[in-house]
Amino acid sequence: QVYLVQSGPEVKKPGASVKVSCKASNHTFFNYGISWVRQAPGEGVEWMGWISARQGNRNSAQKFQGRVTMTTDTSTNTAYMELRSLTSGDTAVYYCAVTRRTKTGTYNFFDPWGQGTLVTVSS
Amino acid sequence: QSALTQPASVSGSPGQSITISCTGTSRDVGRYDFVSWYQQHPGKVPKLIIYEVSERPSGVSNRLSGSKSGNTASLTISGVQTEDEAHYFCCSFAGASSFVFGGGTKLTVL
Numbered sequence: 678q679v680y681l682v683q684s685g686p687e688v689k690k691p692g693a694s695v696k697v698s699c700k701a702s703n704h705t706f707f708n709y710g711i712s713w714v715r716q717a718p719g720e721g722v723e724w725m726g727w728i729s730a731r732q733g734n735r736n737s738a739q740k741f742q743g744r745v746t747m748t749t750d751t752s753t754n755t756a757y758m759e760l761r762s763l764t765s766g767d768t769a770v771y772y773c774a775v776t777r778r779t780k781t782g783t784y785n786f787f788d789p790w791g792q793g794t795l796v797t798v799s800s
Numbered sequence: 801q802s803a804l805t806q807p808a809s810v811s812g813s814p815g816q817s818i819t820i821s822c823t824g825t826s827r828d829v830g831r832y833d834f835v836s837w838y839q840q841h842p843g844k845v846p847k848l849i850i851y852e853v854s855e856r857p858s859g860v861s862n863r864l865s866g867s868k869s870g871n872t873a874s875l876t877i878s879g880v881q882t883e884d885e886a887h888y889f890c891c892s893f894a895g896a897s898s899f900v901f902g903g904g905t906k907l908t909v910l
């Protein structure tokens with residue numbers, strides 16, 4: 678069973694960028710995708726994007742396109758999410774999550790999730 | 801994509817059954833049998849409880865069940881217990897490697 682460990686909390690000023698890391702416990706990471714999901718304080722969750730750990734195929738939600746970059750480092754079993762041009766509206770807990778599929782072949786659910794990384798954007 | 805619609809809150813007494821709805825569109829919930837549900841206790845990480853509409857991961861109580869009709873998916877908890885008090889949110893595959901979540905529902909056990 679793979680589990681994910683994320684980098685620590687960040688405080689950024691408006692206009693800055695943040696890069697969050699997500700390290701998998703073992704190499705089975707490469708059999709899955711990694712999604713990034715955020716949750717603003719007291720709010721629901723919002724899917725940001727997805728990357729195939731092995732092939733690097735990726736897609737992001739329309740509202741983040743052009744502002745988010747997702748990558749993986751196969752040598753360290755680590756995924757990264759960089760979000761640029763931060764505003765106070767980006768203050769949230771950011772989660773990575775293993776994106777899985779069954780014999781259906783479609784990656785379609787998230788399990789497990791990392792512990793979350795709080796990103797605070799404040800002047 | 802627009803968020804899936806869930807009731808903000810539901811409540812039930814111990815032993816009762818409750819159902820949480822999750823309404824999408826013909827482009828997501830209605831098109832794909834790829835609806836998943838997550839439970840989140842306060843301050844905790846979301847936990848997968850249902851995938852592919854009605855499948856339960858190993859270790860998840862059989863009191864939890866999922867279903868779908870048209871553009872609406874549902875999560876039913878039978879015999880609600882105090883430990884079930886949490887936030888629940890649904891998610892649907894929306895095509896082209898994209899996903900959409902619901903706004904979340906707070907379950908209160910009276």
